[in-house]
Amino acid sequence: MTHIDSMKGKYSKSDRVYTRIRAFDETTIGVRLKHPTDNQPPTAAQKQAQDLFATVAAKVKTALADASQRAQYKAQWKAQRKYKTLTSYIFHVKYEEETAEP
DSSP states (O other): OEEGGGOOSOOOTTSEEEEEEOTTTOOEEEEEEEOTTTTOOOOHHHHHHHHHHHHHHHHHHHHHHSHHHHHHHHHHHHHOSSOSSHHHHHHHHHHHHHHOOO
16 A cells, blocks of 8 residues: 555556545555556557567677677667667667568
8 A cells, every 4th residue: 555645657547546544533544556457468469569679689699699780789879879778779679670561
């Protein structure tokens, strides 16, 4: 349960709100929200995005493990200024390769 004073944000009408009320003075001291979409299986689009992310992450891990590929990507990364880390640069390159239309 979240203490009522530290709760931030909004909730919608479709949310279920559970409250904890102190017995001796009937003050609300805790709130928990249960969104109706919690514990639902991912949609087809969400599953596709998760699979794409997993595929690209595996390719990034492989590229970082290989010393020659890592050196090549490091030289390309130093020549650009958009991506702050080598991993994010390689992820971008591999993501573009995966999503490029043939």
